[in-house]
Ligand SMILES: Cc1cc2nc3c(=O)[nH]c(=O)nc-3n(C[C@H](O)[C@H](O)[C@H](O)COP(=O)(O)O)c2cc1C
């Protein structure tokens with residue numbers, strides 16, 4: 001780390017998101033880069049996700065002794081040093097040979113919880129072995145072969161994962177024009193198989209032994225409903241969060257049905273184009289939930305001041321997505337560590353300059369539109 005004035009930062013590494021994206025593009029093939037970078041449809045939501053942060057202006061407070069900001073957050077009885085998670089991102093071998101092994105180890109360096117995707121390139125057990133006791137959550141894609149979903153969740157529980165994130169906005173793939181243009185399907189190319197190939201329940205469900213076809217048959221699940229969620233809940237003692245909530249009524253239903261937390265997200269603009277910017281959905285949802293369950297946020301977080309705005313609007317923590325994946329493409333584990341180092345430092349500086357000395361008081365930080 002280098003230092004300029006009071007700021008520590010990762011040297012010889014892209015600082016801004018634009019630079020990160022540019023460097024990552026040089027390292028990745030066109031198909032893989034297009035898959036990560038692009039959004040659905042005309043990319044209206046992808047653009048809005050980042051642009052909409054500018055609608056919210058922080059009104060900072062002064063003279064508040066911000067010398068040692070307390071950035072810790074407690075969720076489900078566990079305290080983490082920062083209100084920051086790594087979002088579940090599938091198939092990270094697209095970016096780097098070491099994929100999720102590298103990114104989960106980088107997260108562990110900062111005690112940042114790593115959310116592992118169902119469609120990851122290394123299995124639940126491999127990531128657990130690589131990261132020991134550092135915090136991990138498991139993101140579950142529902143499976144049409146229901147026992148496969150239950151078994152993956154059981155494996156995560158046994159491997160020491162601390163929560164299950166059920167993604168509910170991906171019952172089918174969005175209309176992604178870059179992938180159509182490039183004829184690019186990471187699932188068909190065999191990325192994202194690790195949790196399936198290592199799952200005896202899934203493997204024994206295959207009729208013809210074709211793993212890729214089996215994944216494709218299972219992962220698109222348009223029948224998903226609250227009844228499935230209730231069945232899932234019966235099968236685990238881990239907290240369950242629903243990822244992909246954008247409507248306050250769905251958030252209220254989640255509370256009513258005993259769900260433990262939600263992630264406000266539009267999947268980084270990759271699913272339905274034209275939906276609300278995630279940051280615009282956050283305030284009304286936080287109000288509807290009224291502190292009854294934790295509310296996490298992703299989709300558009302690019303810098304520390306974005307995190308401060310999301311926290312002020314009611315998020316308990318934010319998940320970093322594309323920025324860390326670009327770090328992975330540029331420099332493997334070290335690249336992700338550098339992205340995290342800069343993001344954490346910028347978040348701390350932003351909180352201090354906003355006059356927030358503890359996250360416990362963040363919701364009193366005023367934002368004007
Ligand atoms: C390449 C890529 C793969 C993703 N894979 C998953 C996944 O497997 N499971 C999931 O729930 N979300 C997945 N997401 C969505 C992220 O978890 C997160 O919602 C999104 O990246 C947030 O948008 P942002 O990265 O633009 O901030 C993926 C996103 C990207 C960019």
Ligand SMILES: CCCCCCC(=O)C(=O)O
Pocket residue numbers: 090119170171172173219220267270
């Ligand atoms: C039908 C869901 C497949 C999703 C694959 C990974 C993902 O979430 C993505 O955004 O891409």
